[in-house]
Amino acid sequence: MTKTLLLVEDTPSLSLMYKTVLGKAGYEVDCAFTAAEARRRFDAARHHIVLLDMMLPDGNGSDILTWIKAQAPETRVIVITANGSIKVAVEAMRMGASDFLVKPFDELRLKSAVAHAQPGPIPLVGREVPEEVxxxxxxxxxxxxxxxxxxxxxxxxxxxxxxxxxxxxxxxxxxxxxxxxxxxxxxxxxxxxxxxxxxxxxxxxxxxxxxxxxxxxxxxxxxxxxxxxxxxxxxxxxxxxxxxxxxxxxxxxxxxxxxxxxxxxxxxxxxxxxxxxxxxxxxxxxxxxxxxxxxxxxxxxxxxxxxxLPPLRDRDNDVNLIGEEMLRRYAAEEGKRFERLSEEVQGLFRQMVWRGNVRQLLNVLRNVVVLHDGLEVTPDMLPPDIGARKVAAAEPDLDQPLEGRAAFSGMVGRSLAEVERAFIEATIAECNGSIPRAARMLEISPSTLYRKREAWERAERAERSEAV
Incomplete structure (x- = not known):
């Protein structure tokens, strides 16, 4: 078990605190406060474990990480990032870090990360990992x-x-x-x-x-x-x-x-x-x-x-890949012959909203396998209401005179942008604040709603700033 590690942290109080915690756990800690000092100390001792702050006064932690992995690929590097810097941490993992800590973290989290970084088989990381793997x-x-x-x-x-x-x-x-x-x-x-x-x-x-x-x-x-x-x-x-x-x-x-x-x-x-x-x-x-x-x-x-995790309707042809794989599994369990979905069924599946996502798809397939048999699933084997679940939403009756449509009376005279925002906010409120549920009801992606709300908030902040 490795007992000596290198701690690279430019804040003296934090460095002392981490060193004290690890010292009580039985580790010897070499401390470095700058990128240059980190390079010198690592060159001298080639530590098996390095705790590396990503923000240093004389350099970038990413550069130190790359340098350490080039010098000693077997060294386990645990990067330390500030709250909200998760992209930095994930990129560090891609570059070869074995773990990351997000400030503030507790003693047990620190000791656990070091314990799990003990020498052993190192998974391929960074450029050594083929993109397809x-x-x-x-x-x-x-x-x-x-x-x-x-x-x-x-x-x-x-x-x-x-x-x-x-x-x-x-x-x-x-x-x-x-x-x-x-x-x-x-x-x-x-x-x-x-x-x-x-x-x-x-x-x-x-x-x-x-x-x-x-x-x-x-x-x-x-x-x-x-x-x-x-x-x-x-x-x-x-x-x-x-x-x-x-x-x-x-x-x-x-x-x-x-x-x-x-x-x-x-x-x-x-x-x-x-x-x-x-x-x-x-x-x-x-x-x-x-x-x-x-x-x-x-x-x-x-x-x-x-x-x-994206909804099934936003995953392109995954619905049919999942469908055929699970169809064969269910057929084997039930002693049936099913091997594939017909082209008509595949087209229908791609059009469906799938409000219950993968769980709903599995229920449909189980129903088909239990009640039918054959080599191919055809549209007539699907549950009766399956065709009513397509993406296309019901459109208002535009032939009805405008003044006769009471639902629209309060919207006349307002801009389209105002009407859109009012309708979206009302839908979110109806869903108890759940944007994913509101997105399902509106049959759009949740990310679209997030972007719209962010744009509205930015516009309001700009208006308040101008008023001041």
Whole structure:
């Protein structure tokens, strides 16, 4: 086990704090405060582990990282970035860093990153990784669209890290599959992956499910329960539908993340745990924060590496790749002969909205396989209402006189831009602030709504500045 490491941090107080924490953990720490000093110290000792701040007074941390990997490819480099510099961190991972820390981070996070960076087999990174390998589909994923290949690349890059990941996407897009893939690609893959759906557990039982309880701590507690956080010790805790969590429990979750300790219901002492947290939601977390339903400080603690999964309708021909692969699997399970989708069915699938995304597609295929047989799925085998789910939206009756259409009466006299904004904001409000849900209702991409809202906010700020 490597006990001597190089710490490159230009802030003396932070350098002293990191050195103290690592010293108590049994490590010897060489400290450097500049890029030039880092080069001299590394040249002299060739440390196996380097903690590298990306912002240095006399140089860029990326240059030091590149230089270290060229001198000693086996050295594990853990980069340190400021909050909001995730793109820098991900690029550092692409260049060969083994992990990254986002300031501020706690003692356990620091010690965990160093422990996981101990010498061993080093995965191919940076330029050594062929582009097609870098973007290969992780286990559980099917699809070859550009949108998904970008997702695959990100999963491969952040899998090696222990940073918190926040996955967003509509229901049925594969958020748990994504979390499992990140865990399987991490150094924690031999430890537990513990999923917990915050929206499927009654609020009064959720604290016990997450943190555990002692026997007799409340009515019905007939035995001790360790809770999901303890069960995931050393591995990954996946909190699905995190925005469904009660505000009081969010406070306790924040304390858990900050201290890396859990206190079961009814217990007087806390215990330390080492888990990587991955969370997911089908809501817009920023909108939940703005509405007061999600703590802002918790959001920034969890939103370290954001990852958005696109809806099935935005994934080009992936719907048919998934469809034929799962069709063959279901046929094998049911003893049927199905091998492919007909061209007519493939065309129909590409046109559909798929409000339930992959989950809806799988339900349709299972229905077909159970009720029919043959080599090819034809349109007459599909559920009766499947043709009504195309992308094309119902259009207003333009033959009706304008003055007879009461729904439009309040819009006459307003600009098209005003009408568009009013309609979009009303739709988002109807969806309780969920932009993904509003996007599904409007049958457009969530990114389109985000861009429009950002443009409106910029325009309002500009108007206020001019008024001042």
């Amino acid at each position: 870098d973007r290969s589909a992780p286990p559980g994923f099917i699809g070859d669209s550009q949108e998904m290949r970008d997702i695959y690349q990100t999963i491969h890059l952040i899998g090696r890290s222990t940073a918190t990941v926040f996955i967003t996407g509509e229901s049925g897009t594969g958020k748990e599959v994504c979390a499992q893939a990140i865990h399987d690609l991490s150094t924690r893959s031999d430890k537990p992956f513990v999923p917990l759906n915050c929206g499927a557990i009654p609020q009064h039982l959720l604290e016990s499910e997450v943190f555990g309880h002692l026997k007799g701590s409340f009515t019905g507690a007939i035995a001790d329960k360790e809770g999901a956080a303890v069960a995931a010790h050393g591995g990954t805790l996946f909190l699905d539908e995190i925005c469904e969590m009660d505000l009081n429990l969010q406070t306790k979750l924040l304390r858990f993340i900050q201290s890396s300790t859990v206190q079961p219901v009814g217990a007087t002492r806390a215990r330390s745990v080492d888990v990587r947290i991955i969370c997911a939601t089908n809501r817009d977390p920023a909108a939940e924060v703005a509405a007061g339903r999600f703590r802002e400080d918790l959001f920034y603690r969890l939103h370290v590496v954001p990852l958005h």
